[in-house]
Amino acid sequence: MESTVFTNLRGSEGLLTFNFFCESLITSLHTLTHVMADEKLDVPEKIGDLADALGEMGSHLMDDYRAGSLDLGRFKNELLDFYDLNFTISDALAPVVANHDDLQYYYYIYMQGMYIFFPNMLEAFSADVDDENLTPFLNDLAEEFRSLANGR
Incomplete structure (x- = not known):
């Protein structure tokens, strides 16, 4: 594919979907870290980087939608880095959560958001972009995501 920048936008579903998930993920992550702190458990050092990554992706998406030009190549890289x-x-949290029943609920709420974030973003971009090259791009992104997830 020659370009991963799409300009035939039909709407803003991608931006709205991202913002919804961003708010949900950050809130659930915030709650999880507070419960861990209340239990005097160590919070993984890089957990704050997740919120930073979401903030950066959101800022780029906001700029893209304002310009009417969606750089899904950049978003793909940011999204895969975020999931990595x-x-x-999650690998660092899993043993801690397994030994604390009160943390499991908050951890699973956060992880549920992570599971449904990816396919919903792909669907939202499909609603926004009027370009025949989008489907192959999204298929490639999904394959790269599966490879990343299966490597865990």
Whole structure:
């Protein structure tokens, strides 16, 4: 594919979907870290990087939608980096959560958001972009995501 920048936008579903998930993920992550602090458990060092990554992706998406030109190549890289970081942090959290029943609820709420974030973003971009090259791009992104997830 020659370009991963799409300009035939039909709407702003991608931006709205991202913002919804961003708020939900950050709130659930915030709650999880507070419960861990209340239990005097160590919070993984890089957990704050997740919120930073979401903030950076959101800022780029906001700029893209304002300009009417969606750089999904950049978003793909940011999204895969975000999930790679999330998988690393999740690996660190899993043994702690397994030994604390009160943390499991908050951890599973956060992880449920992570599971449904990816396919919902792909669907939202499909609603926004009027370009025949979008489907192959999204298929490639999904394949790269599966490879990343299966590598865990």
